[in-house]
Amino acid sequence: xxxxxxxxxxxxxxxxxxxxxxxxxxxxxxxxxxxxxxxxxxxxxxxxxxxxxxxxxxxxxxxxxxxxxxxxxxxxxxxxxxxxxxxxxxxxx
Numbered sequence: 001x002x003x004x005x006x007x008x009x010x011x012x013x014x015x016x017x018x019x020x021x022x023x024x025x026x027x028x029x030x031x032x033x034x035x036x037x038x039x040x041x042x043x044x045x046x047x048x049x050x051x052x053x054x055x056x057x058x059x060x061x062x063x064x065x066x067x068x069x070x071x072x073x074x075x076x077x078x079x080x081x082x083x084x085x086x087x088x089x090x091x092x093x
Contacts, residue, residue, distance in 0.1 A: 004035070004053045004055055005053060005054040005055045005057075005083075006035070006051055006052065006053060006054070006083070006084035007051075007052050007053075007054050007061070007081055007082060007083050007084055008049065008050070008051060008052075008081070008082050008083075008084055009023070009027075009048075009049070009050040009052055009068070009079065009080065009081045010047075010048070010049050010050075010078075010079070010080045011023060011039075011046065011047070011048040011049075011050075011072070011077050011078070011079050012045070012046065012047050012048075012077060012078050013045070013046055013072075013075075013076055013077030013078055014044060014045060014046065014076060014077070015041050015044050015045060015046040016046075016075065016076060018075070019046055019048070019075060019077060020037075020039065020048065022071065022075055023048070023050075023068075023071065023079065026067065026068070026071055027052060030057050030058050030059055030064060030067075031056040031057050031058045032052050032053065032054055032056070032057050032064070033052060033053040033055075033056070034050055034051075034052050035050075035051045035052060035053055036050065036051040037049070037050045037051075038050075046077065051084070061081070061083065064081055065080075065081050068080075068081050
């Protein structure tokens with residue numbers, strides 16, 4: 001049984017039409033499976049957190065991060081992608 005290679009993706013910015021669609025389309029094209037997703041909008045500000053599986057990704061994590069940075073600039077949001085274990089260690093209190 002293969003082990004999932006989980007990562008955390010966060011998307012933050014001014015709410016506009018199509019943010020979820022564009023991010024999810026990119027992920028799908030790269031063979032990245034969305035395991036869990038949560039999104040909220042507070043006074044026109046969009047916030048989304050996703051847990052994804054990179055196990056079948058067609059690109060390296062570095063390339064995915066660069067692509068998501070460029071996509072974020074294109075649609076006017078900040079997109080970050082980190083391996084789950086790094087995210088957990090950074091946010092441990």
